[in-house]
Amino acid sequence: MKILVAVKRVVDHKVNVRVKADETGIETANVKMAINPFCEIAIEQAVRFKEQGSVDEVVLVCIGPKEADVQLRAGLAFGADRAILIRTDEEVQSLDVAKILHKIVQEELPDVVLLGKQAIDTDNNQTGQMLAALTNMPQGTFASNIVFTVPNTVKVTREVDGGLVTLALSLPAVITVDLRLNIPRYASLPNIMKAKRKVITMTSPDSLGVSLSPRLTTLKVESPPVRQAGIKVADVAELVDKLQLQAKGFKWQY
Amino acid sequence: MAILIVADHDNHTLQAATFSVLTAASEIVKHISDTELHLLIIGDECQSVVAMAQGITGLSKILVADYQIHQYPLAENIAPLIFSLVQEQGHCNDENREFDKVEYSHIITSAGTTGKDYQPRVAALLDVAQISDIISVESADTFKRPIYAGKAIATVQSSDAIKVLTVRSSAFTAASLTTELSAIESQVPVVALVAQADSGKSAFIKAELTQSSRPELTTAKIVISGGRGMQNTDNFELLYTLADQLHAAVGASRAAVDAGFVANDLQIGQTGKIVAPDLYIAVGISGAIQHIAGITGSKAIVAINNDPDAPIFDVADYCLVADLFEVLPELIAVLKVKD
Numbered sequence: 001m002k003i004l005v006a007v008k009r010v011v012d013h014k015v016n017v018r019v020k021a022d023e024t025g026i027e028t029a030n031v032k033m034a035i036n037p038f039c040e041i042a043i044e045q046a047v048r049f050k051e052q053g054s055v056d057e058v059v060l061v062c063i064g065p066k067e068a069d070v071q072l073r074a075g076l077a078f079g080a081d082r083a084i085l086i087r088t089d090e091e092v093q094s095l096d097v098a099k100i101l102h103k104i105v106q107e108e109l110p111d112v113v114l115l116g117k118q119a120i121d122t123d124n125n126q127t128g129q130m131l132a133a134l135t136n137m138p139q140g141t142f143a144s145n146i147v148f149t150v151p152n153t154v155k156v157t158r159e160v161d162g163g164l165v166t167l168a169l170s171l172p173a174v175i176t177v178d179l180r181l182n183i184p185r186y187a188s189l190p191n192i193m194k195a196k197r198k199v200i201t202m203t204s205p206d207s208l209g210v211s212l213s214p215r216l217t218t219l220k221v222e223s224p225p226v227r228q229a230g231i232k233v234a235d236v237a238e239l240v241d242k243l244q245l246q247a248k249g250f251k252w253q254y
Numbered sequence: 255m256a257i258l259i260v261a262d263h264d265n266h267t268l269q270a271a272t273f274s275v276l277t278a279a280s281e282i283v284k285h286i287s288d289t290e291l292h293l294l295i296i297g298d299e300c301q302s303v304v305a306m307a308q309g310i311t312g313l314s315k316i317l318v319a320d321y322q323i324h325q326y327p328l329a330e331n332i333a334p335l336i337f338s339l340v341q342e343q344g345h346c347n348d349e350n351r352e353f354d355k356v357e358y359s360h361i362i363t364s365a366g367t368t369g370k371d372y373q374p375r376v377a378a379l380l381d382v383a384q385i386s387d388i389i390s391v392e393s394a395d396t397f398k399r400p401i402y403a404g405k406a407i408a409t410v411q412s413s414d415a416i417k418v419l420t421v422r423s424s425a426f427t428a429a430s431l432t433t434e435l436s437a438i439e440s441q442v443p444v445v446a447l448v449a450q451a452d453s454g455k456s457a458f459i460k461a462e463l464t465q466s467s468r469p470e471l472t473t474a475k476i477v478i479s480g481g482r483g484m485q486n487t488d489n490f491e492l493l494y495t496l497a498d499q500l501h502a503a504v505g506a507s508r509a510a511v512d513a514g515f516v517a518n519d520l521q522i523g524q525t526g527k528i529v530a531p532d533l534y535i536a537v538g539i540s541g542a543i544q545h546i547a548g549i550t551g552s553k554a555i556v557a558i559n560n561d562p563d564a565p566i567f568d569v570a571d572y573c574l575v576a577d578l579f580e581v582l583p584e585l586i587a588v589l590k591v592k593d
Binding site: 016217 | 333366374399409574585588
C-alpha cells in the first residue's frame, strides 16, 4: 500500500505574526518557517503505518518555493521514502492545490492521501475535501483514529461537534488528520543524515498541466480590534461585584 | 437569483447555527436586488425540522431531501445533491413535476464540523473557491475572515459566479426570524427533491456523542473553561458545579483535552470551537495564541490564574491572580448565598 502525504510550509506556530503596515498581508521576511503542525501529524501517521508493515511506501508532496525542501527533508527524516516538490513562488489557493494534488494522485496512484485538516496560516480547512471531490474518493475529515480493515476499507474516527463519529471508507480515500491522531516524533540525527540521501523530485504546476487561477483576491489584511486593558481584582468578592455592576455588555444575573 | 442556505439540524430540530447563517444571508441580500432565500434541509425523517423551518420569515422556498441515505450527513452524498441542485439551476417538484429555474448566487452554511466537511467538496465540484468561516459581509462578493489563528483579519473578494461560504456562527447574532405562524398557515412552499443514489464509498458506523444537559458551547451566554491548571478530571467537577449555578457551558483548552481531563469536543480555540459568549471565564488557562483565537469575540473575559505573567491576562477584562482551588470554592459559595 502507498500513502501520499501533502505537506505545507507555513510560519511556525509559535511565532506571533504581525500584519504589514500597508495592510497587504503578514510580515513573513525573516520569520521562522516550519511544517504545518497538522501536516506533521499526517507524516507521523504514515510513517507509523509503514513501521507496522501495513504500508510499503510513504511519498511526501509539497507545493511551495524552493526553500520548502527544508520542510520536506524534515519530513523525510521522520521516515518517509521520497518527496515531490512542486515549485512555485506564487500564492496557491486551496482549489489549485487540490488540482495539483489531483495530478500527483493520477501519477502516483496512492491508496490513501493524508493531509492536515487545516493550515494554520490560511485556516481554510478545504484542500482535503476538494481533492476528494476532484478524485471522486471518499473523505474522512478530522481523523483522530485510522484503522485499515479488509477488504480495501479504512475505518476513520472523526472529531465532530458533538463528540466522535466513525465511518468506513472504501479505498482509495482522502483522510485529513486532527491534532489527537498522534504526537509526532523528533527526528534523530542519523535519520536526518539519512534523509539527505533521499530523493526530492522537482516539478512545477505548469509541467503538471495546471495553470494557477486564483479566484479570491485579498483586498486587505488588518489587525483584529485590540481588547482594552483589563483591571486586576483583589479577590472573589471584588470580581463578583464588578461582574454584577459594570461588566461591559453583560449583566450577571443568577 | 437566490441564495441557498443549507440547514444545520439533527433530524429533529433546527440548530441555533442555522439562525446565525440566516442573519449572514440576509446581510448578503441587502447588497443584491431581487433575490430570494431558499433553505435546504437534507436528512432522514426530518419532518419536524421542516415544520420549524416553515415558521421562519423571509424564506421563499424550503427544499427538502428526506431520504434514508442522509440519516448521517456524509459529504459523499450531500455534495452531489447540492451540486446538481445548483448546476441544473433548478429543481423538480415531486408532485407536479414542475421545473423551477433558479440561479443560485451563494451557497452558505455554518462552519460547524458538518459544513466544513461537505462545503469544500461542493465548491470543488462546482469548480469555485470556498470562503471559510466568514465573520462579516462587506458586499455580495466580499467578506471578512480571520487568518493566522485570528491574529489578522483578511478582506477577501471572490471572482466566482457562485460564492460558496461557511459562516462563523458566533460572529452573527442568531436572528429571531421565527413567527407565530403555524406550519399549516405558512405560505412558504416546500419542495421535495428527487432522491440521489448513495455514493457507496462511505458508510456511517457509529457515533460516540458527549451527553450533556448544559447549554451548547457555541451558543451559550456564559462559558467557563478549564486548562492544564485544573490538574485532573476530578477537579473539573468544580467547574461543572459553577457552570450549573450560572447556566453556563463548560469548555477547555487544548492542554486539558490532551491530558484527558475532558472530551475533545469541549476544546476551544483555533482548531476547536470558536465561542463569543457574554461572559467567558478562563480558569487555569495560560492563554496560548491558539486558545485566544477561540475567545476574542467574548464580550467580557475573566481570567483566574496563579501566574501573573500568563498571556491570558493581556486579553482579560477582569484579572484575578490567585490559586484556582481557593477561588472556585469561594465563587461557588458566594453564588449559593445569592441564590
